[in-house]
Amino acid sequence: xxxxxxARKLADRIQVVVAETLERRIKDPxxxxxxxxxxxxxxxxREATVFYTVxxxxxxxxxxxxxxxxxxxxxxxxxxxxxxxxxTPSLTFVADAVPDNARHIDELLDRARISDARVxxxxxxxxxxGEADPYRAPADADADADADADSADDEDA
Numbered sequence: 353x354x355x356x357x358x359a360r361k362l363a364d365r366i367q368v369v370v371a372e373t374l375e376r377r378i379k380d381p382x383x384x385x386x387x388x389x390x391x392x393x394x395x396x397x398r399e400a401t402v403f404y405t406v407x408x409x410x411x412x413x414x415x416x417x418x419x420x421x422x423x424x425x426x427x428x429x430x431x432x433x434x435x436x437x438x439x440t441p442s443l444t445f446v447a448d449a450v451p452d453n454a455r456h457i458d459e460l461l462d463r464a465r466i467s468d469a470r471v472x473x474x475x476x477x478x479x480x481x482g483e484a485d486p487y488r489a490p491a492d493a494d495a496d497a498d499a500d501a502d503s504a505d506d507e508d509a
Contacts, residue, residue: 359393366400366431366441367391373430374423382419384412389448393441400431400441403448413447420445 371388385407393400406416420427424443432440 356395359395359397362397362435362437362441363391363393363400365435366393366402366443369431369434370402370427370443373427377430378419378423378426380419380423382415383423384408384416386416386420389450397437398439398441399444401444401446403446405448405451417445417447 367388367390370391374383374386374388387405387407388402389405390403391400392403404416404420406413408416424445428440428443431443
């Protein structure tokens, strides 16, 4: 059985330790403006996946990925020292796709807004092809009530 609460706590601690170590100890010039966004630990606490984002173009992102791979040993030993777990999890660094997905969603929303504006301007001067209300309106309720009252009077007589 796995203790998911313990895995979550360890993941949060690993995220903090890695971020602080990258900021203070790792002096690799290839390391760009990197942000540790999330960390996930397997149920057996043996492997940790560290998600990160990099501000910059693709060459800076590739250089940061290489810098993180080369600093993996230092980061893992620092995680082991600061967490105090029996087995220090192996670290895997994965570029976080959330900013790219968010950018794509923003582009789709912009396209939808432009399309809605086009439809709104086309509908502003439009007129109905037929009547404004194409459905048949029911007969007046008063006329029905009068007809029912007349037929009831005829039956009584």
